[in-house]
Amino acid sequence: MKSELIAGAKANLPVAASAMAYGSVLGVLAAQKDLSWLDMVYMNSAVFAGAAQFVMVDMWTEQLPVIEIALAVLVINLRYLLIGASLDQLFVGRSLLHKMYMMHLVADENWAVTINEQRKRKVSSWFLLGGGIFLYLSWSSGTLIGLLGGGFITRPEDYALDFAFTAVFTALAVGLWQGKKDILPWIVAGGLALLAHQYLPGKWYIVIGGLGGAITAMLGPVETPDTRENDHVSSH
Amino acid sequence: MFPAIENQVILAVGLAAIATYSLRLGGLLLATRFPRAGRFRKGMDALPGALLFSLVIPAIVTEGLWGVLATVLTAVVVLRSRNTLAAMLVGMLVIYFARQFEL
Numbered sequence: 001m002k003s004e005l006i007a008g009a010k011a012n013l014p015v016a017a018s019a020m021a022y023g024s025v026l027g028v029l030a031a032q033k034d035l036s037w038l039d040m041v042y043m044n045s046a047v048f049a050g051a052a053q054f055v056m057v058d059m060w061t062e063q064l065p066v067i068e069i070a071l072a073v074l075v076i077n078l079r080y081l082l083i084g085a086s087l088d089q090l091f092v093g094r095s096l097l098h099k100m101y102m103m104h105l106v107a108d109e110n111w112a113v114t115i116n117e118q119r120k121r122k123v124s125s126w127f128l129l130g131g132g133i134f135l136y137l138s139w140s141s142g143t144l145i146g147l148l149g150g151g152f153i154t155r156p157e158d159y160a161l162d163f164a165f166t167a168v169f170t171a172l173a174v175g176l177w178q179g180k181k182d183i184l185p186w187i188v189a190g191g192l193a194l195l196a197h198q199y200l201p202g203k204w205y206i207v208i209g210g211l212g213g214a215i216t217a218m219l220g221p222v223e224t225p226d227t228r229e230n231d232h233v234s235s236h
Numbered sequence: 237m238f239p240a241i242e243n244q245v246i247l248a249v250g251l252a253a254i255a256t257y258s259l260r261l262g263g264l265l266l267a268t269r270f271p272r273a274g275r276f277r278k279g280m281d282a283l284p285g286a287l288l289f290s291l292v293i294p295a296i297v298t299e300g301l302w303g304v305l306a307t308v309l310t311a312v313v314v315l316r317s318r319n320t321l322a323a324m325l326v327g328m329l330v331i332y333f334a335r336q337f338e339l
Contacts, residue, residue, distance in 0.1 A: 014321035036239035039249075046253035056252060064244045070251035077256045079287060084263020086284050091264060103260040108291070115284045160331040163306070166295040167327030169288055170307050171314040174323075176285035185282045186289050193290035194297060206291050213286025218279030 001126045008110070008130025011117060015109035016135050018168040019050065020142035025156045026054055027146020033060040040147050044140045048107060050165075051203060052076045053143075076203040082210055083111050090118065090125050098125070105132025107139075112172040119176070184220065189213030299331060306330035 030040055035057065043053055052073045059069050084103065091099055102125050110131030117123050156162060177186075193209030200208075270276060296303040310327035314320060 014319075014324055017321060018324055036241070038239045038241050039245055042241065042245070043249050046249050047256055049256050052252065052256065056249070064248045066244060066248040066251065069248045070255055073252035074255040074259070077259050080256065080259035081263040081266070082283060082287060084260050084265075085267035085270070086280060086287075087264055088267035088270070088280075096265075099264055100261060103264055104257055106260050112284070112288055158335060160328040160335065163295070163299070163328050163331040164324060166292050166303075167306065167310050167324040167331075168320060169292045170296070170310045170327060171320045171323040173285060173288035173292060174311045174314050175320075176288060178281065178285065182282060182285055185286050189286035189290045190293045193293050197294035205294060206287065209290025209293070210283060210287030213290070214279040214283040217282030217286075218275045220278065 001124070004124045004126035005130035005133075008114070008127035008132075009134035011113050011127070012110055012131035012134050015113055015131075015168050015172070016138035018164040019107075019109055019135055020138045020145075021161045021164040022050065023139045023142025024146035024149070025161055026050070026057060027143040027149070028156065029054070029146075030057050030060075030143065031147045033057055035060065035147065037144060037147060040143050041140065044136070044143060047073065048105060048136060048139070049073075049077055049080075050107065050139070055202075072202065079108075079203070079206045079210065080106070082207065082214075083108070086115065087111070087128070090114065090123060090128060094125060102129055105129060105136055107132065107135055108169070110135050112169065112176075116172060116175040181217070181220065185213040185217040188216040299334070302330060302334035306334075 027040065035043075043056065047053055047056070055072050055076055056069055059065060059072065083106065087106070091102070094102075106128065110128055113131055114123060114128045117127060189209040189212055192212040193205045196205035196208040267280075270280065292307075296307050299306065306327040309330060310323045313326050314323035317323070
């Protein structure tokens with residue numbers, strides 16, 4: 001357990017560095033909206049989701065639109081339904097309580113790192129949590145540096161800090177590439193994501209692209225069922 | 237000094253947190269009811285990659301040709317070295333230069 005926690009933290013070093021970079025961008029924006037450090041810490045700890053927090057800070061006003069904020073976060077974070085579902089095999093045989101403890105600190109970053117690692121070896125849920133804790137600390141320090149540093153970087157985009165997110169997730173996506181059978185699903189995913197990004201508000205494009213790719217793979221040709229699949233069926 | 241936290245902040249962030257956590261745990265609990273073989277499994281196997289690709293593709297296209305170059309170099313570095321951090325920095329470097337020199 002302990003070694004898996006540490007291994008998870010170590011494996012998340014690159015994504016944590018990138019989370020810290022765009023966390024500082026969020027902190028600068030939050031300072032412009034007069035959030036206190038306590039507001040920031042509370043949001044980091046309770047929500048712990050990068051994209052959603054950017055939108056929350058963007059919607060921040062003197063009189064908070066409470067329901068609108070909650071609904072916007074719900075829509076942006078719909079992908080977590082898919083992310084949670086894809087972690088199913090990591091939690092086989094675990095109790096409900098264990099799942100409840102573990103799932104709060106699941107973000108895009110440590111999820112992607114864990115799925116990557118899972119393609120190479122058998123991973124435990126502690127690996128996911130180790131990454132989550134490390135990511136939480138990095139993300140929080142990034143936001144607070146940005147918030148309290150008083151806009152030390154006024155134009156973060158000049159330093160391509162906004163591209164850190166894209167670059168690190170591109171690297172992680174490459175690690176998830178399953179070979180030829182992914183060609184069509186990824187083309188469909190990318191096409192749908194671009195269309196949705198162009199024509200729909202918010203972050204719908206992530207869910208639409210991801211689901212479109214998964215459905216494409218589902219509709220693809222089925223190889224001859226191997227015995228492993230039969231084992232899975234009989235054990236349930 | 238310890239800042240006060242407003243009630244409306246407690247409420248707004250609290251609701252956002254409940255929504256987010258419900259999705260995280262809900263997806264996991266829902267998945268235990270999914271079939272573990274056949275077509276459905278294939279879809280679930282393809283899901284993480286498709287999701288990540290969808291996440292990054294608009295930002296890449298927005299950067300134009302430089303975005304494509306940054307992506308290709310990022311992919312090459314991660315495939316050659318398995319070093320995600322180095323791959324990220326290479327991608328950022330391309331965009332940094334493109335923007336500095338307004339290419």
